[in-house]
Each structure stands twice: as structure tokens, then as C-alpha cells.
Amino acid sequence: MSAPRPAVTARRAPARRGRTLGELEHHGIEELKAVGTKRAAAFRSIGVSSVLDVVMTYPYRHENRAERLAIAEVVEGQPAAVLGEIERVSTRRLPGRRAMVEAVVGDGSGSLTCTFFNQPWRARTLSVGQHVVLFGKVTRYRHQLQMANPRLDVVDPDGEVPAGRIVPIYSESEKANITTALVEAAVGEALDRAGAFADPLPEPWRRRLHLIERGAAFEQMHRPSAMGEVGPARRRLAFDELFRLQTALVMRKRAAAAASRGIAHLIDPHDPEHRLVDRFIARLPFALTGAQRRVVAEVAADLSGALPMHRLVQGDVGAGKTVVALAALLYGVQGGHQGALMAPTEVLAEQHYLGALDLLAGLEVAAPDRLGGRRAVRCELLTSRTPAGERARLIAALAGGEIDLIVGTHALITEHVRFSSLGVVVIDEQHRFGVDQRAALRDKGAEGAAAGHDPDLLVMTATPIPRTAAMTVYGDLDYSVLDELPAGRAPVTTRWLRNPEAEAEAFEAVRGEVAAGHQAFVVCPLVRPGGSEEDGEEDPEAPGARSAEEESARLAEGPLSGCRIGLLHGQLPAREKARVMEAMRQGEIDVLVATTVVEVGVDVPLATVMVIEDADRFGIAQLHQLRGRVGRASLASRCYLLADEEQATTEAVARLEALERTTDGFELAEIDLDLRGEGTVLGARQKGRNDLKLASLRRDRDLVAQAREVAEALVAADPTLEATQPLLADELRLFIGEEEAEYLFRS
Numbered sequence: 121m122s123a124p125r126p127a128v129t130a131r132r133a134p135a136r137r138g139r140t141l142g143e144l145e146h147h148g149i150e151e152l153k154a155v156g157t158k159r160a161a162a163f164r165s166i167g168v169s170s171v172l173d174v175v176m177t178y179p180y181r182h183e184n185r186a187e188r189l190a191i192a193e194v195v196e197g198q199p200a201a202v203l204g205e206i207e208r209v210s211t212r213r214l215p216g217r218r219a220m221v222e223a224v225v226g227d228g229s230g231s232l233t234c235t236f237f238n239q240p241w242r243a244r245t246l247s248v249g250q251h252v253v254l255f256g257k258v259t260r261y262r263h264q265l266q267m268a269n270p271r272l273d274v275v276d277p278d279g280e281v282p283a284g285r286i287v288p289i290y291s292e293s294e295k296a297n298i299t300t301a302l303v304e305a306a307v308g309e310a311l312d313r314a315g316a317f318a319d320p321l322p323e324p325w326r327r328r329l330h331l332i333e334r335g336a337a338f339e340q341m342h343r344p345s346a347m348g349e350v351g352p353a354r355r356r357l358a359f360d361e362l363f364r365l366q367t368a369l370v371m372r373k374r375a376a377a378a379a380s381r382g383i384a385h386l387i388d389p390h391d392p393e394h395r396l397v398d399r400f401i402a403r404l405p406f407a408l409t410g411a412q413r414r415v416v417a418e419v420a421a422d423l424s425g426a427l428p429m430h431r432l433v434q435g436d437v438g439a440g441k442t443v444v445a446l447a448a449l450l451y452g453v454q455g456g457h458q459g460a461l462m463a464p465t466e467v468l469a470e471q472h473y474l475g476a477l478d479l480l481a482g483l484e485v486a487a488p489d490r491l492g493g494r495r496a497v498r499c500e501l502l503t504s505r506t507p508a509g510e511r512a513r514l515i516a517a518l519a520g521g522e523i524d525l526i527v528g529t530h531a532l533i534t535e536h537v538r539f540s541s542l543g544v545v546v547i548d549e550q551h552r553f554g555v556d557q558r559a560a561l562r563d564k565g566a567e568g569a570a571a572g573h574d575p576d577l578l579v580m581t582a583t584p585i586p587r588t589a590a591m592t593v594y595g596d597l598d599y600s601v602l603d604e605l606p607a608g609r610a611p612v613t614t615r616w617l618r619n620p621e622a623e624a625e626a627f628e629a630v631r632g633e634v635a636a637g638h639q640a641f642v643v644c645p646l647v648r649p650g651g652s653e654e655d656g657e658e659d660p661e662a663p664g665a666r667s668a669e670e671e672s673a674r675l676a677e678g679p680l681s682g683c684r685i686g687l688l689h690g691q692l693p694a695r696e697k698a699r700v701m702e703a704m705r706q707g708e709i710d711v712l713v714a715t716t717v718v719e720v721g722v723d724v725p726l727a728t729v730m731v732i733e734d735a736d737r738f739g740i741a742q743l744h745q746l747r748g749r750v751g752r753a754s755l756a757s758r759c760y761l762l763a764d765e766e767q768a769t770t771e772a773v774a775r776l777e778a779l780e781r782t783t784d785g786f787e788l789a790e791i792d793l794d795l796r797g798e799g800t801v802l803g804a805r806q807k808g809r810n811d812l813k814l815a816s817l818r819r820d821r822d823l824v825a826q827a828r829e830v831a832e833a834l835v836a837a838d839p840t841l842e843a844t845q846p847l848l849a850d851e852l853r854l855f856i857g858e859e860e861a862e863y864l865f866r867s
Contacts, residue, residue, distance in 0.1 A: 138318035138335065140847065142854050144172035144310075152313075154305040162296040163306075174310045175338060177303060178357070178814055179288035183271070184347050185255050186285055192229035194258045194265065201255045202227060203275070211243045221246070225254060232258070232265040234272065251277040255287075286344045307342045320847040321363065325830050331356045355823070358815035362592070362827035365812070367841075367848065368856050369595030370831045371864045373430070374839050376596070380574045382428035383543050386455035387420050396454040396497075397447050400483055404443070411604035412440050418600050419448045419578065423544070429576035432594045434584055435602030436785035437748025438609060441580045442475055444602070445546045446525075448578050453485065453497065453524045457543025457575075461527045464549050466503045466694055467701060468720055472548065473501040473527040474705075475723065485524070502528035502537070505694035533560040547579045549720055582720060582748075583741045584785040586793055588824040589817045595828070603786065612751035612783055613758045616735070616776045618765040626731045626760035627679035633728045634683050634710045638755065640729035642675065642713045643746055644668040645737045647689045666733045672713035680711055688714040719745045725753040735761035736772035740792040743779050771795055793818050840865050 149169055150160035168174055185201040194200040204227035212220045221242040223234045234254060236242045246252075256270030271287075290303040317335035319326070326333070332340070332352050337360075340353035389395055397420075401408065408416070415433060422429035435441045449459030461476075463469040476499050487495040500523050502514050517523045521540030526532065579597065590599060617623055630640045646667040672687045686709035688700045697717070703709050704724055712718070719742060730750045735743060743761070751757035761776050768776070778791045817824065834845055841849040842865070853861040 138316040139314045140318045140850065141172055142850050144175060144314060145170050145854060147171040149174060149306075152306050152309050154302070154309045159302070162293075162298055165296045166293050166298060171310050171314070174303075174306050175314070175342075176813065177290060177307065178341060179290050179300075181289050182344065182347065182350055183255055183287045183289060185253070185287055186346070188253075190229040191225075191227050191232055191265065194232070196258055196260050196265070199255065199257045201253065202232070203251070203253050204231075206246055206248055206250045206252060207231065209243065209246050209248060211240070219243075225252060230265070232267060233261075234270055235266055235268050237269060239269070245274075251275050286347060286350075288342055288344075304342075311338060311342060318847055320845065320851050321360075321830070322834075322845070329359070329826055329830075331359055334360070354814055355820075358812075358820050359823050359827060361812050361815040362820065362823050363830060364852060364855050365592060366595060366824070366827040367831040367835065368852060368860070368864065369592075370828075370835045371839070371841075371852075372860075373596040374835060375864050376430065377427045378839070380428045382426050382576065383423075383452075383455070383457065383573050384426050385423040385451050385457070385543065385576070387424045387451060389454070394454060394486065396483070396485060397450050400447065400450055400480070403483065404479065406606060406608075408443065409440060409602075409604040409606055411435075411602045412444055415444050415600045415602055416447045418598075419444065420451060422598065423448070423451050423576055428574040429544075429578065430597050431578050431600060432590070432597040433578060433580045433600045433602065434590065435580070435582060436584055436605070437582055437745060438605055438752060439582075439602035440606055441548075441582065441602060442472065443479070445548070445578065445580060446476060446479060448546060448576070449525050449544050450497075452543030452576070455543065457541045458518070458521070458523065458539050459525045459544045459546070460532055460539070460542060461525070461546040461548065462532050463527070463529060465717070465720075466505060466529055467697060467717060467722065468548065469501065469503055469527055469529050470698060470701065471723055473499065476525065476527060480525075497524050498522065499525040499527065502526055502531050503694070504529060504531050505698070506531065542575045544576045544578070547577070549581060549583075582745065584789040586786070586790050586817070586821075588821040589789075589793060591824055591828055592817060608754045610751050610754055610756045612730075612747055613756075614747065614761065614780050614783070615758070616761040616763065616780050618763070620764060623762050624679070626729075626762060627675070629758060629760070630680060630711060630729050630731065631683070634680075637726070638728040639704070639707070639709070639724060639726045640711045640731065641718060641727060641746075641749055642671065642711060642731045643718065643733065644671050644713065644715060645734050647691055647715055665737060668713050668715050671733065675711070675713065683710040684708065685710065686712045688712055688717055690715060690717045716742060716746070718749055722749050723752055724749070726755070727752070728755050728757040730757075730759040731762065732760070733762045735776060736763035736768040740775050740778060740788050740795070743775065744783075744785050744788050747779070747783070 147170060148160070149155050149163045149171065150157045152171065152174065155163060163169070163174075168177060183199065188201045188203055191202055191204065194202065202225070204225040206223050207226050208222075208224040210222050212222070214220055218238055219240040221236040221239060223236075223242070223246050224231055225234060234256075251274070253273045253275055254267060254270045256267035259266055259268065288300075288304055288307075290300040292299050292303075317333075317338060319334045321331070321334070334356065337353045337356035340349040341357060344350050344353070386394065392398075401416075419429065419431065422431055433441055433444055445461060449461065452459045461472055463472055480497050480499055483497045484494045485497055486493060500514055500517070502511065506514065514523070514526075515536055515538070518526060519538040519540060531537070579594075585593065587599075587601075615625075617626060630642075633640055644666045646665050648667045648669045668687060668689050672685055676683075676685045686700050686704060688697060688704075692700070700709070700712070701722070704712050707726060716738075727750045730747055732738065732743065732746055738746070747759040750759060759779075761779060763772065763776060765773065774791075774795055778788060782788060815823065834841065834848070838844040841852070849865070852864070856864070
């Protein structure tokens with residue numbers, strides 16, 4: 121049962137006449153005669169507590185019963201409404217004590233058979249000679265037209281045949297005894313008694329976006345007079361959902377800026393000796409891509425301002441986010457501050473640390489207290505496996521300002537960690553962190569020399585999502601895209617081996633690459649037979665899935681005998697994981713058999729083959745990330761997807777074919793959104809957002825952009841909306857919750 125929404129207190133009378141959604145929320149479901157006190161508990165059990173909840177319980181489809189056809193005119197495979205007379209009724213017993221009732225209906229032009237499964241009572245209520253109106257999908261069985269479980273209404277042959285209509289179909293609950301007819305009656309009464317609706321969308325914007333009025337949208341969604349009315353109604357109500365969400369995001373962004381004191385970083389110092397970032401870029405053994413130069417410039421512009429940076433950098437696998445992150449951190453160091461980079465796993469943190477040491481080698485900063493006046497940029501690593509003595513030394517050095525850059529995991533946000541002057545924070549694979557964890561690291565900037573200032577925040581993700589989804593999930597952040605790969609990267613050829621007999625090709629390729637001095641990954645979905653990567657307990661959803669432990673032994677004895685095989689999974693002790701990864705980086709392991717622990721951040725330039733077993737069990741984003749572990753240098757690389765086509769679901773087949781077809785992560789993100797829907801994407805949202813009941817990030821990409829445009833314009837003119845858009849302000853309070861509203865609307 122959904123928690124009741126907080127009461128909404130209107131600040132002033134609505135600017136326009138009509139019923140507001142907040143007023144509907146004040147009226148309980150029991151006030152409707154169609155519901156009453158007896159059925160109110162049943163409605164509440166499905167999350168419908170107020171009249172507003174009823175009005176916003178939308179039909180999931182509509183049946184067009186307005187146009188009746190003669191039986192001779194019906195089209196096979198299409199729904200149809202027909203009026204006819206029952207010619208015959210019979211009952212058949214099916215296995216398992218089930219019953220099937222058949223009724224043959226004719227209208228003079230032809231006949232069809234109505235089949236009712238598991239509805240034995242139909243035999244008692246239907247009789248020869250009755251006139252009935254049927255609605256259902258027409259199919260053909262043994263050359264006879266039929267409808268399976270059609271909707272049936274008995275009509276009086278001597279009376280007036282009721283006119284057909286567009287019928288809304290609502291989700292039903294057998295447990296709560298809530299039928300679509302009951303919901304329809306409740307919604308109809310609610311609309312009749314509510315009267316006209318106030319519209320929070322300003323009229324000029326409504327006309328410009330070609331949207332109908334809100335009252336008309338509710339009426340046409342629930343009681344359309346023609347099927348053509350449903351589309352405009354859904355579009356307007358979907359826009360409202362996105363509009364509320366985008367307005368809250370824009371207000372959150374402005375509120376955060378208003379409540380923050382940023383650090384105006386030294387970006388372009390006059391003294392060349394202080395141009396740390398310029399020297400860093402000049403020393404790189406490769407040229408930046410155009411996309412990297414563009415994003416570094418965007419970051420620099422943010423850092424130079426008085427407001428803290430809140431920017432998301434989204435880049436495909438191998439697009440060079442690490443260099444952008446180091447540039448951002450070094451801008452902080454350039455002005456005398458410190459930088460912190462937090463990663464979700466020890467493997468990824470260690471990879472970032474080793475990469476930073478390599479790229480920062482030889483880079484120096486001014487140090488007047490040192491002989492020669494210079495010292496090397498100091499970068500350190502702090503994770504949960506850092507020995508106690510080393511940890512104490514690092515914490516003291518951080519607090520004393522001796523460390524310029526710190527890379528770490530959640531260990532960075534423990535209470536004992538203090539900074540001398542934290543200026544820039546980078547969070548990698550940020551969707552793996554909770555809101556509170558990100559805030560905890562950002563709050564470290566309130567200490568030391570930077571006290572009273574918020575550090576600049578850069579969040580990164582290598583899991584591309586479509587831009588419209590990013591505007592919804594990360595709408596309170598500025599947005600940068602690394603959409604260009606560094607020169608010299610070899611393309612990765614991907615092949616789906618569709619049956620077990622074809623798998624030998626993958627391991628022959630592995631042997632060939634190992635013989636050439638290269639390395640390979642083999643990824644399995646489980647740690648051990650019948651277990652899972654997360655907890656090692658039995659996973660009933662993965663019968664027969666291959667495990668890393670079992671497969672490493674099988675390969676060592678069979679297809680890859682003679683190769684040096686390593687094993688890596690999330691349940692190994694931290695020290696053992698570090699040892700295995702270092703051996704892989706040093707070339708002491710030919711083939712690393714692993715779970716998805718290697719999904720991100722693992723950079724082994726000599727790895728040229730990726731074999732993903734039971735690939736149909738992984739999502740598109742995971743498969744693309746795993747594929748990105750090879751092809752990280754100029755060596756031609758291959759990825760093999762092993763999955764039995766006969767056992768794979770239709771959606772899995774579509775995923776694997778997409779991976780074969782393209783290596784573009786952004787294209788794959790669009791495909792993933794179409795295949796899986798936005799549920800998983802929206803799961804990454806910040807807390808405090810209202811759910812999307814009608815809006816779809818797949819179908820409504822244009823509405824997302826339009827809602828953002830209107831939100832930015834209205835909030836720019838009136839940051840709290842109180843003076844110019846009181847209806848919208850009160851509606852936001854209703855949907856975003858008290859805590860979020862207090863934050864957004866405080867002066």
C-alpha cells in the first residue's frame with residue numbers, strides 16, 4: 121500500500137478558476153458513492169486513497185465498441201464488436217477439472233464461436249435465443265472464426281440496443297475484488313463532481329506546444345467519445361508528469377547554487393610555472409581528442425565561477441574520462457587545494473590510482489619550503505584494505521595538506537578522514553553510490569582551509585544512457601558527453617556463437633592470441649555452481665549457468681591446457697583480488713577467468729580476446745562494458761558471446777544481435793531503453809521524485825525536452841514560482857513531498 125501523500129497547504133487562491141489536484145487530494149476515496157466505506161479499504165489496499173488517486177488511475181488500453189461490424193465483415197487478428205443471437209451453448213471438460221464453455225453466435229451474415237475458459241458459470245447464464253453484444257480479438261480455429269474470453273453483454277431484443285462506446289480498461293485486482301467496471305464508475309463520479317480543472321501550464325506555453333487543457337485531458341483519457349481523443353489526452357497528462365519532474369530538477373539545481381559558496385579556482389594563472397594543467401596535458405604521451413578538449417574547457421569554465429560545479433561526464437567505454445577527471449582535480453591543485461576521486465570498488469580505485477601515477481609521473485608543483493622550490497605532485501590510494509599504519513600516515517598527511525590527490529573507495533568518507541582544503545571531488549561510476557554517500561564526500565570540503573565553501577563536484581559514468589533519460593535521471597546536473605574515441609584504438613569485432621558446438625572457435629582464438637603474447641578474459645555469470653556473484657547463495661533464476669570456479673578448472677584441463685589461468689571474483693579476499701589483478705597487468709596470467717568484477721576500470725593493454733559465457737544472462741550495458749576490457753590499445757581485438765539461441769529469450773536475442781551489430785555505446789543505450797523500458801533507468805533517480813504513470817522516456821523523448829524548456833523558462837523568471845506560478849508551486853508541493861518541498865521553496 122502506498123504511503124498517504126502529505127497534506128498540501130495552498131499559499132493563496134489559484135490564479136485561475138477550477139479544481140486543483142491538491143483539492144482532490146483532500147477528499148478521501150470513501151466520499152465517492154461508487155466506492156463508499158465498504159469498498160474504501162479495498163481501494164486503499166491497491167494504493168488508491170484519495171479522489172486524486174482515482175482520477176490518476178489511468179486505463180492501460182481502450183476498447184472501441186462504438187463501431188459494430190457484421191460477422192462477415194470482421195478481420196482475423198483484429199478486435200471487433202458484433203451484435204448477434206446465441207445459436208448453441210455447450211460445455212466441455214478439460215484435464216485438471218477445468219471447464220470450457222462454447223457459445224455459437226450468428227447474425228445472418230455468418231457465425232463465430234465464443235470460447236470461455238475457466239468460467240463454468242457461463243453455461244448457466246447463456247441460452248439459445250439470447251441477443252448479445254460481443255467484443256474481442258477475432259481468430260480462426262479449424263476454419264471457424266472465434267473469440268476467446270470476449271466481453272459479452274446480453275441485450276433486450278425488444279428494447280433499444282445500447283449504443284456502442286469507447287470503453288476504458290483498467291488494471292483489476294482479484295485479491296481486492298476491484299474490477300475495471302468499478303474503477304470506471306469511481307472515476308466517472310470523481311470527474312462529474314470535480315467539475316472544471318485549474319491548469320498550471322501557462323496558456324502561451326500550452327498553445328505553443330499544441331497541448332489540450334488539463335480538464336479535457338482527464339475527460340478524454342477516461343471517457344473518450346472517439347479513439348482519436350485518447351492520444352492528445354495521454355500526451356498532455358504525460359507532459360504534466362515530466363513537467364513536474366523537470367521543474368523540481370531545475371529548482372533543485374538553482375537552490376543548490378543559491379545555498380552554496382564555491383571556490384573560484386585559479387584556471388589561467390599569469391605565471392607559466394603555475395599552469396599545472398597545461399603542463400599535464402603537454403606531457404601526455406597522446407593528443408587529446410576533440411571531445412576531451414571540449415569537456416575539459418567546460419569543466420574549467422565551471423571551476424572558474426563562484427558557484428560550485430555540479431557536472432556529469434558521460435562517455436563510452438575507452439573515451440578517456442580518466443584524463444578529464446585528472447585535469448579537473450589538477451585545476452584544484454593548481455590553486456592550492458586538494459582533489460579526491462572516489463570509485464565504487466577496490467579494483468576500480470586501484471586501476472585509477474595506477475593510471476594516475478603513470479600520467480602524473482614527473483609533474484611538479486611549487487614548494488617554497490623544499491630545496492629547489494619544487495616537489496612532485498603527490499597522489500595516494502586509500503581503501504578498506506590499506507594497512508592500519510599506512511592508513512594513519514595517509515590521514516595525517518591529508519589533514520596536513522601534504523597529499524594533493526587521493527584516490528579511494530568508501531574509505532574516503534569515514535569520519536576520521538580530514539582534508540586540509542578539499543577543492544574538487546570526482547565520483548566515478550556514480551550510479552553505484554547512494555545520495556548520502558556522495559554528499560558525505562562533498563561535505564568534507566567544509567573542513568580545513570576551504571571551510572565554508574563547497575568543493576566542485578564532477579560525476580562520471582561509463583554506462584551511456586540516452587540524453588532524454590539523462591535529463592530525467594541527472595536533470596539537476598550540467599551534462600557533458602565524451603562522444604569520440606582516442607586515435608589508434610583498434611575496433612573490437614564481436615561474434616555471437618549461437619550453439620554449444622560453435623564455442624570451440626572462441627577458445628581456439630584465445631589459444632592463438634596467447635601464443636602471440638597477448639592475454640584474454642573469460643567471464644562467467646556465477647562464482648560457483650548454483651551461486652551468485654553477490655552473496656554466493658543459491659540462485660534459482662540461474663539453473664545451469666556456468667561459474668568462474670568451475671570453468672577455470674575445466675579450461676585449464678581442456679581447451680586452454682598449458683595456458684596460465686587466473687581466477688577473480690567478488691568473494692575473494694581484497695588482498696587476493698589485488699594480487700591477481702597485478703599478475704594480470706604484469707603479464708603473469710594469460711587468461712583471467714572472472715565474474716563481472718572486471719566490468720569497469722580494468723585496463724590491460726595486451727588483452728585482445730573477451731569471451732562472455734551465458735551471455736544471454738547479461739544486460740546490454742554489462743555486455744558493452746565487459747567488451748570494453750579489450751581493444752584498449754592498437755591491437756586488433758575480438759569479443760565472443762556464448763549463448764544457446766534455442767534457450768535464449770526473444771529479448772536476449774535482440775540484445776546479442778545489437779552487440780554484434782554496433783560498438784557504439786550510445787546507440788546501444790537507445791536500444792536498451794526500447795527493449796527494457798525506463799524502469800531500470802529511473803531506478804537511478806535521486807530520491808524525492810514522483811513516479812511516471814503515463815510518460816515514457818522511449819515514446820516521449822520530445823516531451824522530455826519540451827518540459828525541460830518550459831521549466832527552465834519559468835524558474836528563471838521566478839525561482840520559487842510563488843509570485844508568478846502559484847498553481848504550479850502548490851502542485852509541486854503535492855507531488856515531491858514535504859522534505860524536498862522545504863528545500864526547494866525556502867527563501
